[in-house]
Amino acid sequence: AQSVAQPEDQVNVAEGNPLTVKCTYSVSGNPYLFWYVQYPNRGLQFLLKYITGDNLVKGSYGFEAEFNKSQTSFHLKKPSALVSDSALYFCAVRDPDAYSGAGSYQLTFGKGTKLSVIP
């Protein structure tokens, strides 16, 4: 069964500093990996994905993530944090080997990491 771990409940970073939100995963085959962000009273907003190819993927709002197969990690990064980046961040994985034949792909989420960017 696929699973995702986000080891930090909360990450605090000063505005302008680089940020990292950690994620590790477990799947039986090659993973499809995603990051979502949730602002208060809003739904989950897609940030970026890794499917195949370059291990460094770039997404919305200046975020990027690095896929590391040997460490089974997919950490989210941003070179310079903004106060407006403060939100709840979720890592998610899909196991493509679980393809059901009907084209349905469930996401398995981590528990989320609250990012607070301090002015």
Next chain:
Amino acid sequence: EPEVTQTPSHQVTQMGQEVILRCVPISNHLYFYWYRQILGQKVEFLVSFYNNEISEKSEIFDDQFSVERPDGSNFTLKIRSTKLEDSAMYFCASSAGLRSYEQYFGPGTRLTVT
């Protein structure tokens, strides 16, 4: 920019009552999903729906739950007889197709069962 919408934003119901949560997926999307998040816990998959039938469901999605796409635009989740433990945020999501890997989520419906 197209987005998934959900109504109501908050639903309060008594234990044993039926509730219907409504979603309007992005118009050209073909795959639809429901997830839920109990307060303080992970977002959990409930069910996926394609071509007017359930394609995948979790063990949470028991006989008390059903889904429907009644009119080509709405996608509904029905809970027949609500329990206290059904209290959660319910998210609807949609994706375009087999080669569109990301799912787009609505803002959620907070269901409170008293």
